Amino acid sequence: MSTRLSYYLQARVAVLSVIALVCCVAEAAESNPLRDRQETKQKKEKTFMPMxxxxxxxxxxxxxxxxxxxxxxxxxxxxxxxxxxxxxxxxxxxxxxxxxxxxxxxxxxxxxxxxxxxxxxxxxxxxxxxxxxxxxxxxxxxxxxxxxxxxxxxxxxxxxxxxxxxxxxxxxxxxxxxxxxxxxxxxxxxxxxxxxxxxxxxxxxx
The missing domain is CATH 3.90.280.10 (PEBP-like)
Incomplete structure (x- = not known):
């Protein structure tokens, strides 16, 4: 395998690793249980019985x-x-x-x-x-x-x-x-x- 091809593959692996890491972080942020509980609490606080x-x-x-x-x-x-x-x-x-x-x-x-x-x-x-x-x-x-x-x-x-x-x-x-x-x-x-x-x-x- 040529040195150029080796560098190309290493760079591609690095890019894919970064993308995978970003996706994992985003997914974790979307499913943050603490944030979900806070949003649910806020929604409940905004709900009130009509006069x-x-x-x-x-x-x-x-x-x-x-x-x-x-x-x-x-x-x-x-x-x-x-x-x-x-x-x-x-x-x-x-x-x-x-x-x-x-x-x-x-x-x-x-x-x-x-x-x-x-x-x-x-x-x-x-x-x-x-x-x-x-x-x-x-x-x-x-x-x-x-x-x-x-x-x-x-x-x-x-x-x-x-x-x-x-x-x-x-x-x-x-x-x-x-x-x-x-x-x-x-x-x-x-x-x-x-x-x-x-x-x-x-x-x-x-």
Whole structure:
């Protein structure tokens, strides 16, 4: 075998050895159990339950009891708030009816309750809550009766849907001076980090 051929074979073996070593290192890096565990942990840390709003008075898409309507005591239902995301600075609540006046021919959305700057640590609102019993710092907006506070379902005709909409915000809103739903929605724009919804149904009995 010539010296030139010998050098060529030695160089080829060296190159192949380097390639094999690089492949082994890459494979080892790809199957690094420590890194895999760290990535799995990070994925788990990023996973969280979605925020929710529920009521002990009625299930989602269930019938709202008469005591929470104009035919009863007009008392607000108990609302339970869970899994508020990290980074939430305040919560807002809007309750409205998109089926007014007649679900067969809806013409407007009727607003029943507007609250904002609810503490993110609040677990909920008890049944029939009065203004003075709201969580500290909570502020009220105007419903479509042009007053603050809860106004229960009182549909003139048909079976209406009532949306209890919860918003998690990345800020505490300024004093909006008893805002309408539209003004609150404008103030919240760009600050909503999570939402949740509860729907109740009601048809007037008399």
């Amino acid at each position: 929710s709003i529920i009521s002990s008075s009625f299930p989602h898409n269930g019938v709202i009891p008469t005591r929470h309507t104009c035919e009863g005591h007009d008392a607000s239902p108990e609302l339970l708030l869970t899994d508020v995301p990290a980074g939430t600075k305040s919560l807002a609540l809007i309750v409205d009816d998109p089926d007014a006046p007649d679900p067969a021919a809806p013409k407007r959305v009727w607003v029943h309750w507007v609250l904002y700057n609810i503490l993110p640590t609040s677990s909920g609102l008890p049944e029939g809550i009065a203004t003075e019993d709201l969580p500290p710092g909570t502020q009220e907006g105007l419903n479509d009766w042009q007053r603050t506070g809860y106004g229960g379902p009182c549909p003139p005709i048909g079976n209406h849907r009532y949306f209890f909409k919860l918003y998690a915000l990345d800020t505490v809103l300024p004093d909006l001076k008893r805002p309408t739903k539209a003004k609150l929605e404008e103030a919240m724009r760009g600050h909503i980090i999570a939402t949740a919804e509860l729907i109740g149904l009601y048809q007037k009995q008399h």
